[in-house]
Amino acid sequence: MTVRPLWVGLAAALALAVLPLVANPYLLFVGNQLSIFVILAVGLNLLVGYCGQLAFAHAALFGIGAYGTALLKVHLGVPFAVSLPCGALLATAVGLAISLPALRLSGLYLSLATLAFAQFTLWVFLHWEPVTFGAGGFRVPAPSWPIPGVTAGIGTFYLALALAVLLTLAAASLVRSRLGRAMIAVRDGEVAAQALGVDLLRTKAMAFGLSAFYAGVAGGLQALMLGYVAPESFDLFHMALMKAMIVVGGLGSIAGSVVGAGAVLFLLEGLRAFKGAQEIAFGALLMGAVILAPRGLAGLLDRLPGWQERYLRAAPAERAPAAAVPREAPP
Structure with missing residues (x-):
């Protein structure tokens, strides 16, 4: 019997949709955070797992989406129905700007450049006090929903769940489209991809922009859910969390992004009472994933009888030849 990740994911989303009817506020928070983590992991995997760009700016883009959404509401009184997409578009614009040096940088150099950008963004959040309110952060007004009886928490939960499903x-x-195949070709070999007619600048820009859009949406939802925005929510530890989601879940796998986000979230919540042990636990988790399951949890799922997922990141010997990537028409 064929088991498709799509139907499994939709069944899980339907099960999660009944959570507000039976769960306490803490479980509602965990379910809300799961939707946000899924959006983050899927967006980051598009950039790292499918396009092969080892960037460390996702936490900064997550913060730009959160600050953009919240500050439009706080400073200008813009309703959340407008500020949320505006925050996502702001993060997308920044992500597209980051893609420009990515055409000349790769590997360690791209990692260091994006890491420097992430630190600079965090410095702006901390020190641009007239706009960002500095290190103390600021409160975000709770959103109001036009549906009678729907509280701010439940409305945000269903919004985050719906966006997580749609974006996934x-x-x-996307990964089955022409752009997705071009991204995979760039990941497997930029020179070969360019020789086959793939536009490197456009492909990398689209990958950075899409990843930034996902991070911006997740950041806006985070601001709505918590009702508070502070710089420490977007530091290097959270960048490590996002990397752990896609490494543990499986690089180049949409299903792995979802499973990895859930695994990291439940480990994070399980260690909430042991703050000092979180870094150790996540380091051990990453080492275990790299050594015992190089293809992540998605690689283990791929061994199940009947499980089918396209474009799982394969080992070098298993990758399709570059000639299988369709040639784009020359400009």
Whole structure:
């Protein structure tokens, strides 16, 4: 019997949709955070797992989405229905700007450049006090929903769940499209991809922009859920969390992004009472994933009878030849 990740994911989303009817506020928070983590992991995997760009700016883009959404509401009184997409578009614009040096940088040099950008962004959050309110952060007004009886928490929960489902389905469709195949070609060999007619600048820009858009949406939802925005939510530890999601879940796998986000979230919540042990636990988790399951949890799922997922990141010997990537028409 064929088991498709799409149907498994939709069944899990339907099960999660009944959570507000039976859960306490803490479980509602965990479910809300799971939707946000899924959006983050899927967006980051598009950039790292599918396009092969080892960047460390996702936490900064996550913060730009959160600050953009919240500050438009706090400073200008813009409703959340407008500020949320504006925050996501702001993060997308920044992500597209980051893609420009990515055409000349790769590997360790790209990692260091994006890491420097992330630290600079955190410095701005901390020191641009007239706008960002500095290190103390600021409160975000609770959103109001036009549906009678729907509280701010439940409304945000269903919004985050709906966006997580839609964006995950969009990513699964994207990786099977012409752009997705071009991203995979760039990941497997930039020189070969360019020789086959793939536009490196456009492909990398689209990958950075899409990843930034996902991070911006997740950041806006985080601001709505918590009702508070502070710089420490977007530091290097959170960048390590996001990397752990896709490494543990599986690079180049949409299903792995979802499973990895859930695994990291539940480990994070399980160690909430042991703050000092979180770094040790996540370091051990990453080492275990790299040594015992190099393809992540998605690689283990791929061994199940009947499980089918396209474009799982394969070992070098298993990758399709570059000639299988369709040639784009020359400009």
